[in-house]
Amino acid sequence: MVSTSRAGGGPAPTPVVRLRLEVEGIPRELWLKLESYSPYGSVKGRTALALWRDVEARVDPAAGLVESTSGNLGLALAALAAAHRVPFTAVVDPRTSAALLYDIRALGARIVTVDTQDGAGGYLLGRLDRVRSLLRERPGLVWTDQYHNPASPNAHTTGTAPELHRQTRGQRMSVLVAVSTGGTLAGFRRYVEESGPDWELVGVDVTGSAALGGTAGPRLLSGIGASRRSAFLPDGHRPTVHIDAQEAVTVCLWLRDTAGVGVGGSAGALVAAALRRFRADPACTSAACLCPDGADRYLGTVYSPDWRSAHGLTGTAPLPGVRLLAADGPVPRTEGTG
């Protein structure tokens, strides 16, 4: 875990790496904002802090907090709950990374695992049922509710999005954001509406997710996608790109082997979507991906040859028409130099 606190208060901006690529013979710039450098190792560190501040005044220190999580938010909330000496229950599922479960447990949180599929390609609906039954059983227990709490998108409208805008020097670009609850994308969307950066904001989801509409089906990656529509984006989002697990995994391995950057499966999906946009539009020369987390959480899945072959995914493959020219970064780490 990387501490990013600053003497002036508030977390430091997460670093941005800039890749210079040639895609279909045209030079392009791909900015990767590495949220693995957020407190607790993922973009959910920002969300967790906002959720905690929202519920703090009504937390009963004996009953504590509960949340349904695919892992990243659970770790961040476990750390905050431990720091404030309140109990925390993380309701997870079998896709939650073993590394995250280890860290959540080490912080003293209770883990409840829901292991029956919800009939919509995941475990989300079962996790939410379990949260509701825990709330009935334990009066005073508080649910941070990352699925509806406006504190989640607000954290990105006021924090993550303007930070990226400054770091990329207000440049015109496509900005790609992964979707699960839709909190991050909804927060970015409000920033675009209110502050008008010259961005094409692209939602990125996985095949089989219903987060932005459509019917839910089988999914493999954790952290991205959902069994139901996002309450933050009830009418979906345009443009949205759907990526399958093979494409996301291929890009993760390519980034590791070619650029030396280790990102999670969601970020693989984001970069795959950015490459699709580059290929489709010769005039699209700059894109930024908000990479939610790093490779460390996926050593037993995306980065494991055994896991890949068990799920019928092939290993490293070249990316047709894509050549890495240079990797610069991290650029600029501090806001003032943007």
Ligand SMILES: Cc1ncc(COP(=O)(O)O)c(C=O)c1O
């Ligand atoms: C791995 C991963 N993918 C995708 C997302 C996007 O999540 P949401 O739509 O819930 O903001 C997150 C958010 O933190 C994440 O950690």
